[in-house]
Amino acid sequence: MESHVAHASHHYTSTGLDSKKIAIWTFIGSECMLFASLISTYLIYKGRSVTGPWPHEWWCATTNQVAATAAGLANCPAGQVFKPILNIPITSISTFVLLCSSLAMVLALAAVENRNRPIAPNATAWQRALRNSKLWLWMTCIMGATFLGFQAYEFTSFVHEGLSIRKNLFGSSFFTLTGFHGTHVTVGVIWLGSLLAIDYKRGLGPKDALQVDIAALYWHFVDVVWIAIFTLIYLIK
Amino acid sequence: MRAVLRVASPLDSLSPQRMHLRLQPRQLAALKFGAFALLLLAGCSEYPNTTFNPTSEFNRESTSLWNTLLIWGTIVFVIVEAILVYTIWKYRRRPGPYQPDERMLHGNTTLEIAWTILPAVILAIIAVPTVRAIFRTQAEAPATALKIDVIGHQWWWEFRYPDYGFTTANEVYIPIGRPVNFSLRTVDVIHSSWIPQLGGKRDLVSNRTNYLWFTPDSADYTVYNGSCNEYCGASHANMRFRAFTLPPEEFERWVAHQRQPAAIQAPATPAPTTPASAPAAATAPNQQVAPRDTQATPALPQPVAAAYEFPRERVPQHAMPNTPVPPDLTFPDGLVGDAERGRQIYSRSACIGCHKINGNPMSMGVTGPDLTHVGSRLTIGSGLFPNDTRHMALWIKNARKMKPLQFSSMPTLGKGEYDPISKIVINQGGLSDQEIADIVAYLQALK
Amino acid sequence: MATTTAPTFAPPVERKRYGIMDRLTTVDHKKIGQLYLNTALFFFLFGGLEAVIMRWQLMTPNGLRVSADTFNQLFTMHGTTMIFLAIMPLSAAFFNFLIPLQIGARDVAFPRLNAFSYWVYLFGGIFITLPIFWLGAPDGGWFAYQPLNTRQFSPGHNMDFWVLGIQILGISSLAAAFNFATTIINMRAPGMTLMRMPMFTWMSFVVQWLIILAFPVITIALFFLQFDRFFGTTFYSLSAGGDPLLWQHLFWVFGHPEVYILILPAFGLVSEVLPANSRKPLFGYPVMVYSGILIGFLGFGVWAHHMFAVGMGPIADTVFALTTMVIAIPTGVKILNWIFTMWGGQIRFTTAMKFAIALVAMFTIGGISGITHASPPSDLQQTDTYYIVAHFHYVLYGGSILGIFAGIYHYFPKVYGRMMDERLGNIHFWLNFIAFNLTFFPMHFAGMLGMPRRIYTYDSGQGWDTFNMMSSIGAYMLVVSTAIFVWNFFKSKRSGAVAPENPWDAPTLEWSIPSPPPEYNFAQIPMVTSRYPLWDLTHPERTAQIPHTAVGHADAQHRTGEHVTASGLHESDIAPMHIESERKTAEELGIPMPHPTIKPLWTALGIVVMLSGLLFLASNKVVAFSLIAVGAATMIYFIYNWLTTPVE
Amino acid sequence: MAHEPAEHHEHDTAPSIVAAEAHTDHIEHPEWPTYWKVGLFLTIITVVEVWAYYIPSFVASKLFVPSLLIMSAVKFATVVMFYMHLRYDHKLFRALFTGPLLIAVATLIGLLFLFAKIAA
Numbered sequence A: 001m002e003s004h005v006a007h008a009s010h011h012y013t014s015t016g017l018d019s020k021k022i023a024i025w026t027f028i029g030s031e032c033m034l035f036a037s038l039i040s041t042y043l044i045y046k047g048r049s050v051t052g053p054w055p056h057e058w059w060c061a062t063t064n065q066v067a068a069t070a071a072g073l074a075n076c077p078a079g080q081v082f083k084p085i086l087n088i089p090i091t092s093i094s095t096f097v098l099l100c101s102s103l104a105m106v107l108a109l110a111a112v113e114n115r116n117r118p119i120a121p122n123a124t125a126w127q128r129a130l131r132n133s134k135l136w137l138w139m140t141c142i143m144g145a146t147f148l149g150f151q152a153y154e155f156t157s158f159v160h161e162g163l164s165i166r167k168n169l170f171g172s173s174f175f176t177l178t179g180f181h182g183t184h185v186t187v188g189v190i191w192l193g194s195l196l197a198i199d200y201k202r203g204l205g206p207k208d209a210l211q212v213d214i215a216a217l218y219w220h221f222v223d224v225v226w227i228a229i230f231t232l233i234y235l236i237k
Numbered sequence B: 001m002r003a004v005l006r007v008a009s010p011l012d013s014l015s016p017q018r019m020h021l022r023l024q025p026r027q028l029a030a031l032k033f034g035a036f037a038l039l040l041l042a043g044c045s046e047y048p049n050t051t052f053n054p055t056s057e058f059n060r061e062s063t064s065l066w067n068t069l070l071i072w073g074t075i076v077f078v079i080v081e082a083i084l085v086y087t088i089w090k091y092r093r094r095p096g097p098y099q100p101d102e103r104m105l106h107g108n109t110t111l112e113i114a115w116t117i118l119p120a121v122i123l124a125i126i127a128v129p130t131v132r133a134i135f136r137t138q139a140e141a142p143a144t145a146l147k148i149d150v151i152g153h154q155w156w157w158e159f160r161y162p163d164y165g166f167t168t169a170n171e172v173y174i175p176i177g178r179p180v181n182f183s184l185r186t187v188d189v190i191h192s193s194w195i196p197q198l199g200g201k202r203d204l205v206s207n208r209t210n211y212l213w214f215t216p217d218s219a220d221y222t223v224y225n226g227s228c229n230e231y232c233g234a235s236h237a238n239m240r241f242r243a244f245t246l247p248p249e250e251f252e253r254w255v256a257h258q259r260q261p262a263a264i265q266a267p268a269t270p271a272p273t274t275p276a277s278a279p280a281a282a283t284a285p286n287q288q289v290a291p292r293d294t295q296a297t298p299a300l301p302q303p304v305a306a307a308y309e310f311p312r313e314r315v316p317q318h319a320m321p322n323t324p325v326p327p328d329l330t331f332p333d334g335l336v337g338d339a340e341r342g343r344q345i346y347s348r349s350a351c352i353g354c355h356k357i358n359g360n361p362m363s364m365g366v367t368g369p370d371l372t373h374v375g376s377r378l379t380i381g382s383g384l385f386p387n388d389t390r391h392m393a394l395w396i397k398n399a400r401k402m403k404p405l406q407f408s409s410m411p412t413l414g415k416g417e418y419d420p421i422s423k424i425v426i427n428q429g430g431l432s433d434q435e436i437a438d439i440v441a442y443l444q445a446l447k
Numbered sequence C: 001m002a003t004t005t006a007p008t009f010a011p012p013v014e015r016k017r018y019g020i021m022d023r024l025t026t027v028d029h030k031k032i033g034q035l036y037l038n039t040a041l042f043f044f045l046f047g048g049l050e051a052v053i054m055r056w057q058l059m060t061p062n063g064l065r066v067s068a069d070t071f072n073q074l075f076t077m078h079g080t081t082m083i084f085l086a087i088m089p090l091s092a093a094f095f096n097f098l099i100p101l102q103i104g105a106r107d108v109a110f111p112r113l114n115a116f117s118y119w120v121y122l123f124g125g126i127f128i129t130l131p132i133f134w135l136g137a138p139d140g141g142w143f144a145y146q147p148l149n150t151r152q153f154s155p156g157h158n159m160d161f162w163v164l165g166i167q168i169l170g171i172s173s174l175a176a177a178f179n180f181a182t183t184i185i186n187m188r189a190p191g192m193t194l195m196r197m198p199m200f201t202w203m204s205f206v207v208q209w210l211i212i213l214a215f216p217v218i219t220i221a222l223f224f225l226q227f228d229r230f231f232g233t234t235f236y237s238l239s240a241g242g243d244p245l246l247w248q249h250l251f252w253v254f255g256h257p258e259v260y261i262l263i264l265p266a267f268g269l270v271s272e273v274l275p276a277n278s279r280k281p282l283f284g285y286p287v288m289v290y291s292g293i294l295i296g297f298l299g300f301g302v303w304a305h306h307m308f309a310v311g312m313g314p315i316a317d318t319v320f321a322l323t324t325m326v327i328a329i330p331t332g333v334k335i336l337n338w339i340f341t342m343w344g345g346q347i348r349f350t351t352a353m354k355f356a357i358a359l360v361a362m363f364t365i366g367g368i369s370g371i372t373h374a375s376p377p378s379d380l381q382q383t384d385t386y387y388i389v390a391h392f393h394y395v396l397y398g399g400s401i402l403g404i405f406a407g408i409y410h411y412f413p414k415v416y417g418r419m420m421d422e423r424l425g426n427i428h429f430w431l432n433f434i435a436f437n438l439t440f441f442p443m444h445f446a447g448m449l450g451m452p453r454r455i456y457t458y459d460s461g462q463g464w465d466t467f468n469m470m471s472s473i474g475a476y477m478l479v480v481s482t483a484i485f486v487w488n489f490f491k492s493k494r495s496g497a498v499a500p501e502n503p504w505d506a507p508t509l510e511w512s513i514p515s516p517p518p519e520y521n522f523a524q525i526p527m528v529t530s531r532y533p534l535w536d537l538t539h540p541e542r543t544a545q546i547p548h549t550a551v552g553h554a555d556a557q558h559r560t561g562e563h564v565t566a567s568g569l570h571e572s573d574i575a576p577m578h579i580e581s582e583r584k585t586a587e588e589l590g591i592p593m594p595h596p597t598i599k600p601l602w603t604a605l606g607i608v609v610m611l612s613g614l615l616f617l618a619s620n621k622v623v624a625f626s627l628i629a630v631g632a633a634t635m636i637y638f639i640y641n642w643l644t645t646p647v648e
Numbered sequence D: 001m002a003h004e005p006a007e008h009h010e011h012d013t014a015p016s017i018v019a020a021e022a023h024t025d026h027i028e029h030p031e032w033p034t035y036w037k038v039g040l041f042l043t044i045i046t047v048v049e050v051w052a053y054y055i056p057s058f059v060a061s062k063l064f065v066p067s068l069l070i071m072s073a074v075k076f077a078t079v080v081m082f083y084m085h086l087r088y089d090h091k092l093f094r095a096l097f098t099g100p101l102l103i104a105v106a107t108l109i110g111l112l113f114l115f116a117k118i119a120a
Ligand code: HEA
Pocket: B073, B076, B080, B118, B119, B120, B122, B123, C143, C259, C260, C262, C263, C305, C306, C307, C324, C325, C327, C328, C329, C331, C332, C333, C335, C363, C364, C365, C366, C367, C368, C370, C371, C373, C374, C375, C379, C382, C383, C384, C388, C391, C392, C395, C396, C399, C400
């Protein structure tokens, strides 16, 4: 929101906390309602589409039959059978990737906070790595991008399997919900990218910790939202 | 002639009270409300859509709740404003030294607790009857209830009587004293039906079906106005209807008549625009049912009922619309139409695409109002104009200038007329004034 | 008469004019506040004009003065304008001007974000208002029910403007809300504990949270509609089985908190006006705080009381009826605490005071009618009739608007350094008071006698003629009274009596500095030791009973320790509670002020251009995408610049 | 400010957040030793969730939905407490997050009731 140039605690504040950090938390509070609305919509429309395809069920386009298993649609003409849309194995992997990115993010923050602490001469490579903010910012960005890659793949394959955002209520609410989340991830990746740029330009140190912290809070929030989505939308039938 | 006699006979001009005696005992409680209604009758004619004159158990629930709320609201209001006025009067600025009242300087816990508790108590008092009324008014409808399907259209009302298998438009007939169970649907956007004196509102929600039932036990033998109360587009204001409440046996006669397919009646004296002016004889005498095509309609009750028309002298002033016709619209007076010719023209023109007339195999449209007995109706254009030859002619010629409409609704049919929606002058398929006059004669004859 | 009691301090200083460029680039919360005030007042007049045209049409039965189409645009834009372009921004004007002054800060937490909020509001307001000039304005009602406003039933551009416009205005409100919430939490002077904040700041704090939590919901509901209209999604589509109640629920989850967003700032202003003019502290301050919070919180649990007629079933009806009724309790506490603030005081009937008292009297009526439709079976006879119209004008006009008028008369001297004309004010008040009741009271009857709302015409002989005639005459009188106010406003701005620091002898910080305040507000930030710091100096006897602590000092000492000095606040910046009369420039005092910047304006413009591209999506792809591209580019470029340049 | 009656002392600082210690910018965040354990914990739960999804009998059982909800709630809380430092940071931040979160969840549940997604 406001300038990223470091004059963090330049102003007198009544809590001794930095205004930017308070602001990002109020923003996250607001985001809770945003995603609550999206998720409720998805759940409300769940199972109310008038045509398939369906998230967890098999669907016959000609008879508009829905069945829990392919066997349930034995009498459906070939080529008319649509399999369940959601692809749990793939999404489980991307979920895991996003979780790991959160871990990388906290390590990046820790590295920035400790930038000025001397590294013991006999430190192991791993200990040195832990102090390398660039490394962890890169990791976070890459994993974020990977997640987006998975989502792009997911979306295109869904469209090929016959689910477009215009197809039915499921399509509209699903793509909108996950799309909003994807957009948040994208913004996060760009944000972290800009931090990375600063890190290369002049190195991020303790005085920048706050900025990184704020970006991190946003990133983790996007992660927890996905935790909710993964369970409510993907796993629960 | 029997029909006419009965209509005129004193038996039917009875006040609702007398009729109650023929109702189940449980209805007796309604007597005093009937009296109440009588007292308010003057008020009613002045305020035809009042909500203060409950004529069904449903409305008695809401009105008695309203009374409770009004009483407590008034009490609260008076107390609060009294304290306020007293305060600003007593403590207005006066010369002399000012020393603030020590006890009242920055707060007073006891007082504040007091005026936290008191409202809570009042609210509890109004909450109890509220909850009770909620569950009463939304209870299951009795099996004996008369079923009426209300279907909203932009911008008119369709009423179906599933038990009897016929359909009317913009005019719903309700027997006094029998529970009616409305099931409400819409084919397009949300509407909301309301007959203030009979029952509360219930929305017609797209992709859903709603229910509303009540027993008009103390309704008068008269016509009530109904309206659409959910904004539904250009002509929301013009989406009106009429509710005819009538004694059960009269209702049965109306039903019997409605179930019959349309048959051209001997041309009736053009329906008067003002009530009580025409004699009850408006109904055609010795009307015979054409034995052919009793097709879709279920078996008729014996004996075959005569044409039924709601007694004009019971149609109150407020039920007759006064909507002005745009000055630039004209239709030559004295142009006499022929019903039979009208039937042929009607049957080969655009009309049949949208309208249904039981008994006219050509006319099977469903998107527009059912015209089977249109001649016997009080109003046209969804309660907007009186149903007389002149207005009907103007309507057929220039519907889209008489009421804000849309592409999918009643087109401009007059030859050489400008259609404000498609923005073209109608030539192909346009109807000449004579043709329109014939169609009007035909439709008016469908009593 | 106003100045009589006011101990005049410094010789009045002529308030310095500032030019157009200064307006476009300002990041000073006081100037932004004035921009908000002027723009919002203009939109209030505009919305009022729309209302008056409606009343002109409804004056007689079967009126033919405006077409159905025009009328539908009028009430839609009237409601939208009054709520989103008049009252909310009028409140925002006071947030901007007052909050920093009341908590003893030199500016808001994010001055540039603040400017951004204003420009988004201005462009959004213009965007949504323009089409009325070619009668292509939104026409779906201010809560735009579905499916009426999907492409299928509203093919024109009318509702496109509404969807995008409200979306834009939402950005403005949210940005401002984050800003003020942060400001109130973090920018308070030493010793200004939460329970010492002036009541207006408190109510504003609650409102910021209502915005933060309610606007995301409407944002989503609007996105669905936007996607449906522009990209063919199926959220509200009939054929795809969309559920119209989804929109209704999402809208009212936002909609009811919204009405408290509209009223609480007015409550706050009244809570400032009453004590000052009764010469007594606010009665039961803590309870006033808690009831405000409670109203805001409960406001999230009552939304479906707007939907009693849609057939939610008895259980839902019961739940929402009860939660709705409960809100009467905290509100009642406020009403009575206001009355008892005056009790035992010595009331000075300034115009502001008259408006404040009128709010207490009139809002009570609206509140009570609110309770009458909190009871579903009774509401079934009231919903969507003029009875509802009466209710919400009693709370909106009799509440919000009267409160805001009180605020304007009260704070005008502080904002412009000149007093408003009390004589004209008096006329404005009485005419307005009578006209308001003449306009809206008859609507109760019209409604209970069966008149539906949102009808452009009604038949004669329905028993509504007299009441509509009364309402219309009242509306015309409102035009006159409002015109008097407008005249008074400009006249006083130009040639009103010069105002001292504290014309009303009020107790809070904003009155301890010159009128109008210097750019830096406080040369030295005061150490606050009680709820009414200024009365501690001028009328100790009034505040004797109120808790005083040394927290002010302790806190200041603590702050002026090494840590704070390091963070740019020196001992010299803090001083015990005092009155500042002489005005120096920030340079003279060496106070760092944020640089003026045009970037927020361009960013806002970029956003609006980008969204307006969608309007051409169907008709002309090239125009559409080039607008979107240009807008996005502008936005991104200026955001980047903005973020990479320091505030000061 | 003449009077400071001792009896009034600190009377009104009820929800005051001024008392907060000033040096919160430098609060100690945990390090790798904690973080990798948290990461592992999250991974395990995720694995269990997916695993549960593939046991038809369990999916059919009443326990399925509740257990999944609990698991994801635990994950949610863990990330918020450790990665977002709410466990260590200023209590103000905890309030700023949990308040809105509760309202959001309440609204969500309310809506699901209203659309009969949860048995009323
Ligand atoms: C400033 C805005 C504002 C405020 C503050 C309120 C306050 C209240 N409103 Fe109102 N309301 C609107 C703006 C507002 N409303 C608008 C704009 C609409 C219409 C939207 C539309 O359809 O276009 C609306 C519609 C509306 C409806 C829907 C009606 C319908 O469409 O069918 C309902 C139903 O419950 C309602 C109820 C209430 C209640 C109970 C309060 C309570 O908060 C009032 C509490 C206050 C008091 C009760 C008075 C003071 C209390 C005392 C003196 C104590 C003692 C009192 C008692 C014991 C009763 N309002």
